[in-house]
Amino acid sequence: MKKIVISIVLLLVAIIAMAYLYFSNLNADRNTSDISLHAATANSAFVFSFQNDKTVLDLLKSQELFKNMLGPDKYKQLSAIKTQLMSMPLINQATDQEYVYISFLADQKNAINFLVSTQINSQLNGGQILQAIQKSGIQTDTLQGIFKLSLPDSTLCYLGIKENLVLLSNAAAPIADLLKKPLAKQNNDFANYIRANSRFAKNSLAQLYINFNKVPVLLQAVIHQKLTGELQVFHQQNAFAALNYSYSNKNILFTGSTDIQANNYYQLFANTTPQKVTITNILPENTANYTVYGINNYQSWRKELQSWFLNKKEAQVLSRELQNISNKYHLNTDDIFPKYFDNQLITFQLSTAEKLGAINLKNGDKTAQLLLDLSEDYNENIKRFKEPDLLYAYFGQPFMNFKAPYYVILDNYLVFANQPATLQNFLSTYENNKLLIGTEAYINASNQLPDNSSICFYLDKKNALNLLKSNLRSEYYQYTTDEKGLKKYNSLTYQLSGDHGKFQTNILIHKQTPTLEKDSLAL
Incomplete structure (x- = not known):
């Protein structure tokens, strides 16, 4: 069960991952003291950061990954905010050279909301931003200091402005919570970790940062049961990860590093030499998930x-x-x-x-x-x-x-x-030689990643469907089998390779290879 939930978390990463892409052409350059970073990291397990010199919209148009990962509803909301609000000349100017973050948060009704965080540069102020929105014809209603925006295509979103901090969300609650907090005065370990690791990501398409301490909150929104028994381990995962997104029109791949604190079992492997994984050769073809560990000495x-x-x-x-x-x-x-x-x-x-x-x-x-x-x-x-x-x-x-x-x-x-x-x-x-290593999906996924690792999690979606159905809330399970969701993706791999106290990390969401029709093979 623990491995299934780990895989669920990683699927959530994939869903969240594509959200940043539609915003990546919003210009930004990291300000190490920005309050928007504190806002993005205050309550979220996942934070995306985007660099101002990366334009990926054309790349997205060549693949279906974005819609598949986000789903039609979130895709529509973020698209509307991007094209009808954030691309307005004054707003674009106001966020020029500022960093944009997207984070996702669970609410009390088991919904997962998105939050876009950025800040206004010194040339403009929040009043000018709001005035520009109102002049554009967007209907604006005030709800206890938060602005409810009705975009031209009927999409609803919420806007919060506090000094130079700008927050956008599909729900009012995440914004209301953050506006009450003295964000700049908080000692935020996650924000500090992102600052420390951002210098390694200057040439990457985008970055995903994970705070495993807050993963249980997201899990409670996705799964039926409480975090007890095998799931209790998620209350002890004191770890952060910094990952870079690598473009592919077939798969979703993140590479980077993970820092796991002392007294965590996984930390026992942080100084080990990655081993060539061969024990998986014995696994039955109906293996739903596995976790393999390598010990060189x-x-x-x-x-x-x-x-x-x-x-x-x-x-x-x-x-x-x-x-x-x-x-x-x-x-x-x-x-x-x-x-x-x-x-x-x-x-x-x-x-x-x-x-x-x-x-x-x-x-x-x-x-x-x-x-x-x-x-x-x-x-x-x-x-x-x-x-x-x-x-x-x-x-x-x-x-x-x-x-x-x-x-x-x-x-x-x-x-x-x-x-x-x-x-x-x-x-x-x-x-009878009915083994996982003989299946096409496993062969294709394995060929995408190194053979050596210290810890490796693997999920075969086809074999895990019944397990997912019994553990996921119905709306999230349906998404894994929906044509507009994750149906075309057949496996997930999470590799950790020991590296002098840290882990080099690969996360691969593999898309099934299209089956050629018989007629298409004819000359």
């Missing part, structure tokens, strides 16, 4: 894991459990997994909602022998751990919910699940 990595356990106040308990197991069975558990684990672990979920995990091994036969005393037979191939938390003690968070799972060892992989039937189905697909 387990002994070194385990020291970081022990620190993570100490922070969670679990180190002593787990140490006692391992010692009790060693005493009970007259063996040393450190002679098993630390010695014979190779370099990759994975958790994956099937279209049936079944969950499995796996690690690759240096010597599967030797590992099987060493696990004999710790295991009981279910059948000839499948065994079960007698003692709980063995996998969690050696690998941490991904295997937290596999207490004493059933397992099978084949071809130097240890694969496990909480139900034996799940493993029997896995063995059947594996033996």
Whole structure:
């Protein structure tokens, strides 16, 4: 479930991503002290920033990505604001050399609203802006200090002006909330992070910044349930990301870096060398999502894991459990997994909602022998751990919910699940070569990104549809299958590669390759 929600968040990124593009030809140049940055980052998990020398409107006309990602309603609203309001000569002049931000926020009714933030340069003032709008024939009504604008095509939007700050939104509430705050006086870590990373984005088409601390608020608007159980992890993701948009008429690709704070499990991989991912070769063709982790030096990595356990106040308990197991069975558990684990672990979920995990091994036969005393037979191939938390003690968070799972060892992989039937189905697909790596969608998406990573999330939309349907609110699920929405997109990949304490990051939303009609192949 956690991986599904991560993927949902990344799909939201894609939806939000295209909003900036229609505004990118609004001239702007970063002012490091601008109040509009504080407004954009005050409540939002996602912020887009646009440079004044990038004109992408012609590029957008050559592809359908914009409408697909935004949806027809948001597309119409932003288009109307852009063409009927923001392109007015005086407004364009007023925002000349100022930066424009677009952020998205969830409200109490589970709707996601957009907010456009910019500021007026010293040559003009808010009164002149409002006067120009009224003279243009746009109907203007005042609602407690906020202006309701009725554009010529009947589109409604809201305008807020405070000193040199200008805010535009499809709803009044986001503006009202911000106008009450002393934005310039707030210590905003997210805004500071954006300033620090903006210097690396001068030559990019646009930038997306993510504040993972505020992602739970968006999740509550999108999914049915509360952030409990596996979803509780989103309350602890103290992380920021800075990503650059790369143009493609087929896919959506963001590249950049992610900073994850200490005491986060993912931070254990920030100093690891990215590994070539091969463990995915065993996944069934109906895999809905997976998360794979690469560890180049387990002994070194385990020291970081022990620190993570100490922070969670679990180190002593787990140490006692391992010692009790060693005493009970007259063996040393450190002679098993630390010695014979190779370099990759994975958790994956099937279209049936079944969950499995796996690690690759240096010597599967030797590992099987060493696990004999710790295991009981279910059948000839499948065994079960007698003692709980063995996998969690050696690998941490991904295997937290596999207490004493059933397992099978084949071809130097240890694969496990909480139900034996799940493993029997896995063995059947594996033996019949019905694997994810043989599907066209997976092959095409994999070819777009590097083979090496430290952490990699993957979602196959076709296989995940039932899972999405059961977890997403109906309006968001319908959008994933709508011709005007995400129907043509078949997978999402989120790669993190350790880089001296940070992560080099790739996010790919892959569009399905059109199937050629038989007649089109004829000469």
